[in-house]
Amino acid sequence: MVTTRLNDVAVSLGSQNTYTMNFLDEDNSWNLLCEKAFTQGNCSAELEEIGKRIAKSCKGLPLAIVVIGGLLAKSNMTREYWEFVAGKVNLLVSSKNDEDCSKILLLSYNHLPIHLKPCFLYMGFFLEDYAIKVADLTESWVVEGFLKPIRGKSLEEVANEYLKDLIERNLILIRERGDIGDIKRCGVHDLLRDLCRRETLKEHFFSVPKSQAVDFSPYEKNDKSKCILYRDKSDGFLLPSPVNGLVDDPKCYHHLLVKFDGFNKEFPIYTKLRRLSLLIYEIWPSVFLSPSLLNYKIWPFVFLSPISQLWNLHTLYIETFSLADEFNLPFEIWEMPQLRHVNVKAHGDGCLPLVTENDRKDFIVLENLHTLVTIHEFRCTEDVVKRIPNMKKLKIKYKYCEREKDWSYYFLHNIANLHKLESLWIDNCGSTFALPYSLxxxxxxxxxxxxxxxxxxxxxxxxxxxxxxxxxxxxxxxxxxxxxxxxxxxxxxxxxxxxxxxxxxxxxxxxxxxxxxxxxxxxxxxxxxxxxxxxxxxxxxxxxxxxxxxxxxxxxxxxxxxxxxxxxxxxxxxxxxxxx
Structure with a gap:
């Protein structure tokens, strides 16, 4: 019998179907812990409840259970000590004092190809037990520059191949599958997450704070926590806590959250900013942004300034909490060749039409743009089709569905000319439309x-x-x-x-x-x-x-x-x- 962490090795060794080892359930975890902790005799009633908590904390991983069981076997079997172990399972398993365990955990990482290592280390920045959206994860890998371009494939396709490779190496777990078997959410075991965080520090994977929260409120507040590092649970990121200290130069920050609730103030320049979260409520502020290295997310963004200056922007999220009747995307987004995803979310009855008119002879083809969600009153003119030849996901919505409406104004027959389109979502359409074979x-x-x-x-x-x-x-x-x-x-x-x-x-x-x-x-x-x-x-x-x-x-x-x-x-x- 041969055991391996690599699926392709198991497949290559025999013609029979490979046997995939699952994590142990709670009963089997407890039985294994008892076997290792009590070489002679049975567990006392006093320790059983604590012991089952310890076994559950190992998350079904036999290696962790064996290490903890061996540690308990050498203890004096007191309730106080077992309570101490129950609160520090991960720390004790990955402790440097247990060289064998550390070496076993490091084997999987050390044998990774160099191009997969940063993608794996990135998993350490998510909350413990967090079920990560695959689309968000692969998008993050793309904009962080972790991927090696492959001719004939988009960066998103390369990212999905990297993810599949890490899954087959049993380093990333599948948390949720879609209805047709596609992977929707993933994650890592707690011990591997701890490994990622240790190696991140050792290799200086990120050497600056990862997040800053700023509140542009019109009123003075005593709560200063809104202007320091925070834990962003909305997308699962585990960001440094305030006690870890700050870097004096704000230009070093990679992630930034800014809250606007009725106060206008000029936004400072963060030259290395990669993620910017702007929560816009009833009144939109006047904001001027020109960080040349911004290349991650804006969620949402206010377009009262030249957005085209963000020439490295990859992903654009817009969420408005205003009840304004209409909100128009600026024409400047057609001048951003690095743009890959545009995602619009509006509350209330706001209309978000995409600007399609072009009065210039020369225009930029957005070859990297793959996603437009959700665009109101979308007009699929020939000019638009030429600009977005590699569109893969399109979500469009119209105000009304009457047949009397002049649907020819929207040129829906041109959707068939989006030859790379894979996902199409249409709401309130009262006309027939053509569809591409790629769908x-x-x-x-x-x-x-x-x-x-x-x-x-x-x-x-x-x-x-x-x-x-x-x-x-x-x-x-x-x-x-x-x-x-x-x-x-x-x-x-x-x-x-x-x-x-x-x-x-x-x-x-x-x-x-x-x-x-x-x-x-x-x-x-x-x-x-x-x-x-x-x-x-x-x-x-x-x-x-x-x-x-x-x-x-x-x-x-x-x-x-x-x-x-x-x-x-x-x-x-x-x-x-x-x-x-």
Whole structure:
């Protein structure tokens, strides 16, 4: 038998499937701890409750349990000592006094390729047990400059390959998967996180404070904590505490949070700033920013100054708490070639149209721009398409869904010319639109799409996820209420289908129409007569979820479930939240 931390080594050693060791559960952790701590005799009732807490603190890692068990075995078995150990499990396991344990933990890090080491060390800056969003993590790696460019691949694709490599080395854990098996959140074991933090200090990975909070309030406050380092729990970062001291020169700060609540003040220049958080409330301040090295996040940003001076800006988040009727993005964002992500979030009824007019002959192609979320009243003109040729994620919203509206003004047919687009989200669209073949995920909210047009959507060769919310659910709708799938080979890559709140009565489909469907979700479908029996014959189907659907839909789902059980498919799930 051969054990290894590397998945590819295990695969290369034999033709049999590899056996993946999971973390121990609480019972097995306690049993292993008892085996190591009590070589003779059993645990006393007085120590059992504390011992189980100690075992749980090891988070299922046998190495940690063995080290702590050996330490307890050499103790005088007093309650006071066990309480001391319970409060310092990680510190004792990773202590330099235990050279064998430290060497074992360091092996994984020391054998990492040089390009993966900074990505792994970065995990030490997140809170303990924090489930990190994969999209946020890989984005951070990109803007921090950790990645080695590979010809033919975007930096985001390289980042995902790095993440996969670290997962296969069992250094990063998968915390959460999406409905189709994609990794949504990840993290590290506490001991590896402690290793990251120790190596970060030893290698001077970051040698300056990582965060500064500044409150531009119109009133004097005695609470000075808003102007010092803080723990930013909103995104999981563990930032230095105030007692660690400050660097006198504010230009050294990498992360900055600024609160604006009705006071205008000029913003200082932080030349090495990488992350800036601006929380804008009812009154927008007059802010002038020109840090030449700003290359991380602004969340949110106020555009009353030349944003184009931030020529290294990669990611732009905007969140407004103002109830202003309209908020326009500046034209200058078209002059920022390093920009990769624009994410807009507004509270209230604010309209956030993207400026698309161009009165200049020469313009910059934003080859790095991959994400636009959420853009109101988006106009997909030819000029826009030329500027964003590598767009991958687009989320757009319109104020109204009337057919009488002049939808030609928005040039939605040009969406099909975004040949790299993988994810599209549209809200309140009253017109048909064209779609690119590259699309993998499509979300439609309150849109008018005749069911006969679903054949066009089904022809998309790469579509894996389709979510339909209140499609054609508008008053005086003349759209049909029947969905028929007569074309074999449609939706040939679709894995996840959600239909919610739609006036659909009859659905006709066979297994050949959704050959790879894994999950079907139906919500608020009180008019639908039944789920097609052919759905139950799809070999890949593993789950049906119903929420507030008609009793006839529930009955048809139960029939499919019973049929799956008769086939011996015990893993098939039927989840019924509530029924009409």
């Amino acid at each position: 993998k995920k499509l979300e439609l909210y309150h849109c008018r799409i005749p069911w006969e047009d679903m054949t066009v959507i089904g022809s998309l060769p790469n579509l894996e996820i389709l979510l339909l919310y209140d499609v054609e659910a508008t008053e005086h709708s003349s759209l049909t209420h029947e969905w028929i799938n007569p074309v074999e080979g449609g939706f040939r890559q679709l894995k996840f289908l959600l239909i919610s709140g739609i006036h659909l009565k009859r659905w006709r489909a066979e297994s050949i129409h959704f050959p790879k469907l894994e999950i079907l979700q139906l919500r608020l479908m009180d008019e639908l007569e039944e789920i097609p029996s052919g759905i139950g014959e799809i070999e890949t189907l593993r789950k049906i979820e119903l929420d507030r659907c008609s009793s006839s839909v529930v009955e048809s789902a139960v029939e499919i479930y019973e049929e799956q059980q008769s086939f011996g498919n015990e893993d098939f799930q039927l989840i019924i939240e509530s029924a009409k």
